[in-house]
Amino acid sequence: AQTVTQSQPEMSVQEAETVTLSCTYDTSESDYYLFWYKQPPSRQMILVIRQEAYKQQNATENRFSVNFQKAAKSFSLKISDSQLGDAAMYFCAYRSARAGANSKLTFGKGITLSVRP
Amino acid sequence: DVKVTQSSRYLVKRTGEKVFLECVQDMDHENMFWYRQDPGLGLRLIYFSYDVKMKEKGDIPEGYSVSREKKERFSLILESASTNQTSMYLCASSLTSGRVGALDEQYFGPGTRLTVT
Numbered sequence: 001a002q003t004v005t006q007s008q009p010e011m012s013v014q015e016a017e018t019v020t021l022s023c024t025y026d027t028s029e030s031d032y033y034l035f036w037y038k039q040p041p042s043r044q045m046i047l048v049i050r051q052e053a054y055k056q057q058n059a060t061e062n063r064f065s066v067n068f069q070k071a072a073k074s075f076s077l078k079i080s081d082s083q084l085g086d087a088a089m090y091f092c093a094y095r096s097a098r099a100g101a102n103s104k105l106t107f108g109k110g111i112t113l114s115v116r117p
Numbered sequence: 118d119v120k121v122t123q124s125s126r127y128l129v130k131r132t133g134e135k136v137f138l139e140c141v142q143d144m145d146h147e148n149m150f151w152y153r154q155d156p157g158l159g160l161r162l163i164y165f166s167y168d169v170k171m172k173e174k175g176d177i178p179e180g181y182s183v184s185r186e187k188k189e190r191f192s193l194i195l196e197s198a199s200t201n202q203t204s205m206y207l208c209a210s211s212l213t214s215g216r217v218g219a220l221d222e223q224y225f226g227p228g229t230r231l232t233v234t
Contacts, residue, residue: 006159009157033221035222037225042227043205043227043228044225044226044227044228045207045209045225046225047222047223050222091159091160095221103148103150103165103167103211103223104150104162104165104175105150105160105162105223107152107159107160107161108159109157109158109159110159110160
């Protein structure tokens with residue numbers, strides 16, 4: 001079974017600074033997807049960024065980028081130029097891409113990010 | 118935009134009551150999911166459905182059942198609510214399953230905070 005580990009329960013960053021959120025995962029599969037989801041205090045979860053394991057290039061979405069290290073099974077999220085609206089809980093998630101796999105996501109426990117003005 | 122709605126944001130029920138949590142999506146998604154979210158535990162999958170009248174157990178199905186009579190609606194049922202089912206319940210939906218999954222983003226509802234007293 002796959003597991004996703006987010007070892008830091010909380011982090012804090014100064015507005016306009018850069019912060020990196022860590023995530024590691026364990027799987028025996030070679031083909032999969034990884035996601036970062038954001039859950040603001042309003043509670044609606046939204047997708048921040050996704051990475052396909054077969055792609056070597058790290059995904060980027062505006063101020064959000066990932067550092068995907070397949071061999072190390074590491075998938076960290078970097079938020080540049082942090083804004084007050086980035087304050088939220090962030091979840092790392094894994095999904096298998098093997099043939100016949102369903103759409104189940106396995107989530108980490110989440111990390112609460114606070115942004116200091 | 119995809120919209121996933123849940124019938125209640127807050128719900129208070131008594132121990133032993135039968136509880137229905139409703140979820141509706143408006144984008145013709147095949148897959149629908151029910152999660153519960155607890156502090157320090159992240160999101161845990163209760164049940165999911167990949168088609169009308171089809172369902173599969175997730176990681177923590179005990180004490181829950183589900184119903185999917187129409188494609189857009191997925192109901193979570195607590196047959197006899199207990200205090201340990203006090204939690205935040207999140208519904209999600211996604212378009213496809215299997216290998217196409219690059220587009221298989223899960224869209225979440227706003228959540229239902231259920232308190233069982």
